[in-house]
Amino acid sequence: MTVSVVDLRKTYARGAVPVPVLHGVTFDVADGEFLSIVGRSGSGKSTLLNLVGGLDTPTGGRIVVGGRDLSRMTRAGLALHRRHTVGIVFQSWNLLASRTAIENVTLALAFGGVRRRDRVPRAAGLLESVGLGHRLTHRPSELSGGESQRVAIARALANDPSMLLADEPTGNLDSGTAAEIVALLRSLNEERGLSVIMVTHDEPAARDTSNRVLRLHDGRIVEELRPERGSG
Amino acid sequence: MTFGDLFYLAVENLWRTKLRSALTTLGVVIGVGMLVSMISFATGVQRNVTEGFKENDLFTSLEVVQKGREATALGAAVGAREDAGPVIDDSVLERVLTVPGIVLAYPEVRFPATVRMGDREARTSIQAVPLAVGQHRPFDTLAHGRFFNDESEAAAIVGERLLSELGLCVKEDVPRTWQGTPPASLRAVPVDSILGRSIEVAVPVIDAQRVVSGMMSGRIPDAPFGEHVTRLTIVAIREGGQGFEPDAIAGGVVVPMGTALRMPRLDLTSVWAALDAARGPTGYPALHARVRNADDLEPARSAIEAMGFSVVALADQLKEFRRSFLIIDALLGAIGVVAIVIAALGIVNTMVTSILERTREIGVMKAVGGGEGDIMRIFFVEAGAIGVIGGAFGVALGWAVTRVGNVVVNHYLRREGLPPADLFDMPVWLVLGAVAFSLVVTLVAGLYPALRAARVDPVAALRHE
Numbered sequence: 001m002t003v004s005v006v007d008l009r010k011t012y013a014r015g016a017v018p019v020p021v022l023h024g025v026t027f028d029v030a031d032g033e034f035l036s037i038v039g040r041s042g043s044g045k046s047t048l049l050n051l052v053g054g055l056d057t058p059t060g061g062r063i064v065v066g067g068r069d070l071s072r073m074t075r076a077g078l079a080l081h082r083r084h085t086v087g088i089v090f091q092s093w094n095l096l097a098s099r100t101a102i103e104n105v106t107l108a109l110a111f112g113g114v115r116r117r118d119r120v121p122r123a124a125g126l127l128e129s130v131g132l133g134h135r136l137t138h139r140p141s142e143l144s145g146g147e148s149q150r151v152a153i154a155r156a157l158a159n160d161p162s163m164l165l166a167d168e169p170t171g172n173l174d175s176g177t178a179a180e181i182v183a184l185l186r187s188l189n190e191e192r193g194l195s196v197i198m199v200t201h202d203e204p205a206a207r208d209t210s211n212r213v214l215r216l217h218d219g220r221i222v223e224e225l226r227p228e229r230g231s232g
Numbered sequence: 233m234t235f236g237d238l239f240y241l242a243v244e245n246l247w248r249t250k251l252r253s254a255l256t257t258l259g260v261v262i263g264v265g266m267l268v269s270m271i272s273f274a275t276g277v278q279r280n281v282t283e284g285f286k287e288n289d290l291f292t293s294l295e296v297v298q299k300g301r302e303a304t305a306l307g308a309a310v311g312a313r314e315d316a317g318p319v320i321d322d323s324v325l326e327r328v329l330t331v332p333g334i335v336l337a338y339p340e341v342r343f344p345a346t347v348r349m350g351d352r353e354a355r356t357s358i359q360a361v362p363l364a365v366g367q368h369r370p371f372d373t374l375a376h377g378r379f380f381n382d383e384s385e386a387a388a389i390v391g392e393r394l395l396s397e398l399g400l401c402v403k404e405d406v407p408r409t410w411q412g413t414p415p416a417s418l419r420a421v422p423v424d425s426i427l428g429r430s431i432e433v434a435v436p437v438i439d440a441q442r443v444v445s446g447m448m449s450g451r452i453p454d455a456p457f458g459e460h461v462t463r464l465t466i467v468a469i470r471e472g473g474q475g476f477e478p479d480a481i482a483g484g485v486v487v488p489m490g491t492a493l494r495m496p497r498l499d500l501t502s503v504w505a506a507l508d509a510a511r512g513p514t515g516y517p518a519l520h521a522r523v524r525n526a527d528d529l530e531p532a533r534s535a536i537e538a539m540g541f542s543v544v545a546l547a548d549q550l551k552e553f554r555r556s557f558l559i560i561d562a563l564l565g566a567i568g569v570v571a572i573v574i575a576a577l578g579i580v581n582t583m584v585t586s587i588l589e590r591t592r593e594i595g596v597m598k599a600v601g602g603g604e605g606d607i608m609r610i611f612f613v614e615a616g617a618i619g620v621i622g623g624a625f626g627v628a629l630g631w632a633v634t635r636v637g638n639v640v641v642n643h644y645l646r647r648e649g650l651p652p653a654d655l656f657d658m659p660v661w662l663v664l665g666a667v668a669f670s671l672v673v674t675l676v677a678g679l680y681p682a683l684r685a686a687r688v689d690p691v692a693a694l695r696h697e
Contacts, residue, residue, distance in 0.1 A: 055599060055690045076603055083601025094596045094694060098248060108600040110237045155600060 001066045001085070001162035001195050003029035003052060008061035010047055010219075021047045023219040024061065029163075034189045034196045036206035039216035045199040046167050048216065052197060053088045053165045054078040066162065083112055087156025091168035093148040095140040101127060101151045102136040105158055112159035126154040130184060146177035153184060163195040164188060170202060178202065182209050233606050235613075242614040249586065256582040257622045259575035260670055264626020267568025268666045269633040269656075274561045276634075276657035278554075285550055291526040294545040296320065296328060296337075296519040296536055317540045319515035324541070328519055331535045333528030338362045339516035341492050347394065347485060348432040354397035356484030358433060360492030368522055370470060371486075376402065376423045377468030384490035388431060388464040392471055394484035395426070402426065402469060415646075426466055433462045433485065437496050460496050572670070575622070576677035579615055583681035587611070587688070594685055595693025608686040615678025616671055623670030627663050634658065 010022040021044045029035050037045050050056040052063055054070055057078075063070040065085060073081065082088070095104050105123035114122065127136055130150040140148055149169060156164060166185060170178030182202075186209045189196045200206050206213050207227040215223035246253040285291055299317025318324070320339070328337045341360035346353055365371050366379035371389070380387050395401060396418055403420040437460045464487065523532050526547070533543045587594070594607055634656035642652040 050691050079603035088599050096593055110233050111601040
């Protein structure tokens, strides 16, 4: 799935004071590309990802995902975008604590309109594919950070998205586990042909994994790298 | 999301906050319980009155009275007025019988008497009825015994009320009438030992001889009254009645018309009646008539009124009753509705709190593809579940209240020596209606929280701790 971001601007209103976060960001993502966005805290990385994910709406500019312009979508349209087009993974996993691993995945399947009897086999298959076949009925509190993030990835894949958006997916993990998660994202990118946009602090990991790395500073893209991929 | 998913989520969420859900639901239970017991009481009273009317043919009964003497029919004689209409005599009776819809008409023949049975006696009144009444209430449904065979049979039908004044009650009826043991003042005897027994009916007569001899001797006679005694055989026992019988048959002893007309009698139903009698022929005080069915009542009434008589129908009173019922229903219902509104506010409060707590969860649901409609429905179904569960338990509570109320009321009725009654009515429409009403109220209460949940900003929600 291709993404085309043109002159994207976002300004938050903090009280009466407008706080600009993105000042006209323009970039493209090719189909099946693994793009990383790096930058300091407050550079606007997460905001950018939320806009592409349809969780937030831009103040100006355009985001065209798979030929459809998000800035012109209704709230219902954005919900469909989140449901079917993208899968989103967060730093803090955002699993529902009261539900088991498999129930977290079946919830997404329920929103996706998957028939009830198909959900459990499908969720189990997804969890197995991220290496959690033995943890289906554990609750988030019984899972390690890496395991939790795998559940979140399985959930993001539930409704067969064309693109994965990962917001600091390794931010809460130790370096070993972080590497495993990044490797998992990369294998999904390679094996399933999923486009991936990953926002991260971890520049070395970004360079090792991505086709391209964008550096964001104060709401502007200040650098674009095309690393030699495949060494990590 | 299917309804099953929504329901599962709702139950799961309610279960997660058991205590709070239970307390919120309890508010609904109490509200619905209150509403149900109140309406149950209102409909119960209404049912008792209406059934009483129906059972006794009151919807088809009417009374023809002389114009200007209407009040007589209600038992309080006021005497003839100057503008009194034509007198009711046998020719009027015949004309009334030709009115379309009229299936029975007979004159009121009623007089006081003393009834003796064994060593007990009771003051009561004698009511005469023609044989044709046998096909009508209440004589077509006599509890024990049979109706008269002959216009001049020396037979009597006694009421349960009169029996109790004579210190007796029917043993076979004890379980139904008294739910166990009758009051100590009554002796329960088998029905067969009452049927076939003879009673003495004593009516006062003016002893002309004593009056004349008194006058001749120059003394005012101290007791110019004698007594005429008729022996009658009890052929049937009539149920005591709840006070809904037509006036005609409220008397304690019912006898065939021919038998009654053979008995000498003073019309002592009132002083006025006696005075009227002195003025000349007064005819019958009233005619009692029945129409085929309730729809015939109004046309028959108009026809008879056109003949120059007044018509009193007990159905008129039911109309009055119904008007008061409506007011009672509204008042009782209002109390219940207030209780439910308070419960609804409890739901709003609980759900708004719940949304604040679950903001992050809502954000997650939106991030994984939950639409606003989905989120709204989740909270909506949650409110609805509270409504259905609260409604169901509320109906149960209301039912329990009516049972307790019945026990208490019947305890007092018993102490007053009155037969028991079921004061409450719980028709199916009330049960289903209460649950449906509860559901509707809770859905309305859930409307604002559900909308608010649906509009949660996912970005802010995911940042929410």
